[in-house]
Amino acid sequence: xxxxxTLAPDRTTVVDxxxxxxxxxxxxxxxxxxxxxxxxxxxxxxxxxxxxxPAIRARIxxxxxxxxxxxxxxxxxAPRASVFRQYGWLGGIAAAAILTWVxxxxxxxxxxxxxxxxRRDSVRVLSAASDSARLYEEEAxxxxxxxxxxxSMLRPEAAASLDHDLRVIDSAxxxxxxxxxxxxxxxxxxxxxxxxxxxxxxALRRVGNAG
Amino acid sequence: xxxxxxVGGSIDDTVQRAQSGDVDAFESLYRVHAPAVYALCRRMIxxxxxxxxxxxxxxxxxxxxxxxxRGQSSLGTWLHRLAVNVVLAHLRTSKRxxxxxxxxxxAQIAGRSAHAQLDARMDLESALLKLPVGARxxxxxxxxxxxxxxxxxxxxxxxxxTARAQLWRARRALTRLLxx
Numbered sequence: 001x002x003x004x005x006t007l008a009p010d011r012t013t014v015v016d017x018x019x020x021x022x023x024x025x026x027x028x029x030x031x032x033x034x035x036x037x038x039x040x041x042x043x044x045x046x047x048x049x050x051x052x053x054p055a056i057r058a059r060i061x062x063x064x065x066x067x068x069x070x071x072x073x074x075x076x077x078a079p080r081a082s083v084f085r086q087y088g089w090l091g092g093i094a095a096a097a098i099l100t101w102v103x104x105x106x107x108x109x110x111x112x113x114x115x116x117x118x119r120r121d122s123v124r125v126l127s128a129a130s131d132s133a134r135l136y137e138e139e140a141x142x143x144x145x146x147x148x149x150x151x152s153m154l155r156p157e158a159a160a161s162l163d164h165d166l167r168v169i170d171s172a173x174x175x176x177x178x179x180x181x182x183x184x185x186x187x188x189x190x191x192x193x194x195x196x197x198x199x200x201x202x203a204l205r206r207v208g209n210a211g
Numbered sequence: 212x213x214x215x216x217x218v219g220g221s222i223d224d225t226v227q228r229a230q231s232g233d234v235d236a237f238e239s240l241y242r243v244h245a246p247a248v249y250a251l252c253r254r255m256i257x258x259x260x261x262x263x264x265x266x267x268x269x270x271x272x273x274x275x276x277x278x279x280x281r282g283q284s285s286l287g288t289w290l291h292r293l294a295v296n297v298v299l300a301h302l303r304t305s306k307r308x309x310x311x312x313x314x315x316x317x318a319q320i321a322g323r324s325a326h327a328q329l330d331a332r333m334d335l336e337s338a339l340l341k342l343p344v345g346a347r348x349x350x351x352x353x354x355x356x357x358x359x360x361x362x363x364x365x366x367x368x369x370x371x372x373t374a375r376a377q378l379w380r381a382r383r384a385l386t387r388l389l390x391x
Contacts, residue, residue, distance in 0.1 A: 004354075031386050038389075039354040042335060044250035047259070052267055053241060059271045060234060145299040146368040149377070152343035 004036045136197035143204035154207070162207050169200045226286055230277050237277070241270055244287055247356070248294050254351045255298045257340040265301055269294045284365070291356070292366040295348060302344055338388040346381035349374050354382075 007015065019026040151159055176193045183189060228236035248269050253262040273293055280289050339347055348367065352358045353374070360378075364371040 031390060032382055035382060035386050035389065036354055038335065039350070040357075042355070044246065044355075045253040045259075045262075045336075046246065047249040047253070047263060047266070049242065049245035049249060049266075052245070052263055053238060056241065056267050056270050056274075057234065057238070059267070060237075060274050141296075141300060142368060144303060145296055148299050148303055149345040149348060149367055149369050150373065152345050153373075153376075 004033075132194065133197070136194070136201065140197070140200050140204065143201065143208060147204060147207060150208075158207070162203065165203050166200065169196055169203065172196045173200070226277070226280065226282075229274075230280070234274075237274055240286065244290050245270070247287060248290055251291060251294050251351065251356065252298055254336070254339060254355060255295075255344075255348060256301070257336065261301075265294075265297055268301075269297050272297060284362075288358075288362065288366065291352070291358075295352070295366055299344070299348070335389070338385055341388060342381050342384055345369075346377045346384065349377040350381035350385070353378050 019029060147162075154162075173193065173196045176189055176196055180186065180189045180193060225236045225239050229240055245266065249262060249266045252265040252269070253259065256262045256265060269290065273290060276293070280286065284292075339351070342350065349363055352363045352366065353360070358366070360371040360374045363369075363374045367374070369377075
């Protein structure tokens with residue numbers, strides 16, 4: 001803090017007095033001050049950012065096209081993630097309303113209340129499962145990022161043990177996801193997936209708390 | 212025009228238009244913020260091509276998530292936070308870097324060959340890349356981009372005290388690498 005001028009004034013006085021008497025510390029601080037000054041004065045790496053925009057624009061447009069194509073391809077599709085991303089909670093409600101508005105007349109015209117009810121339930125279940133998985137994955141990613149920042153402070157054996165546990169859990173998650181892809185309405189598989197995600201979050205939180 | 216939202220943050224007109232799906236408004240935001248986001252990616256990754264790709268990823272994700280921006284921090288801070296997350300996720304999925312992150316520590320930095328240390332002294336950028344990722348992230352955010360420890364804690368999810376410890380560690384290691 002003395003090197004970058006953020007030390008409180010009363011403590012600065014004390015430290016300055018010590019530095020006047022201690023050549024070794026004064027030399028250390030001088031080196032640090034040079035480093036901080038070099039870092040703050042170093043020019044930021046520049047890029048031709050204009051050249052990158054067309055690629056970003058293309059990816060944004062492509063995402064829109066895929067969303068529309070997917071939505072048209074399957075009336076059983078859950079509300080698209082991009083709709084949620086675009087319009088947040090409001091989009092979620094709107095998407096649910098649109099889904100109901102589009103799906104309901106088609107189902108009721110078949111005069112098959114039982115079938116339509118089952119179908120709406122299936123859409124709701126798939127949508128909820130998809131949202132839950134996304135939330136778990138986002139939370140896990142957040143914890144993983146925090147772990148990376150702390151990793152060098154962990155004991156090597158603790159880090160290795162965690163990596164091993166995560167590999168096992170990730171492998172289990174991948175297998176359950178494959179099974180769900182083959183049997184999407186199986187509640188036991190969805191429970192297993194949720195359990196696997198919870199194990200992963202617990203493992204990451206344990207390390208976070210220990211750190 | 213600036214709107215005040217329900218959480219007390221303010222969002223300017225360009226951001227609001229981008230949030231409602233106006234890509235041209237988003238392009239304006241990109242042109243303002245892209246240089247700083249690129250610099251952050253480049254400092255954390257090193258490789259120019261990869262840094263450009265990650266900058267693209269950051270802005271594509273920013274477009275997707277812009278509606279979650281509530282104006283509680285500046286858009287620049289929000290984008291930096293997103294960029295840090297994108298870069299860390301990339302580092303995690305990159306096996307080579309992941310191994311280096313696990314293995315690199317102060318003792319190894321100090322014990323590098325004289326030749327390697329000479330190379331590092333010649334190039335601040337390459338010296339930065341020899342730091343463990345946690346230390347490098349905090350150093351880049353604090354010393355290069357000027358964020359406070361509290362802001363860094365908010366951006367990365369680590370405690371402010373951990374950020375201070377990482378900064379001390381990074382400066383100590385970097386001083387060793389750069390000193391004659």
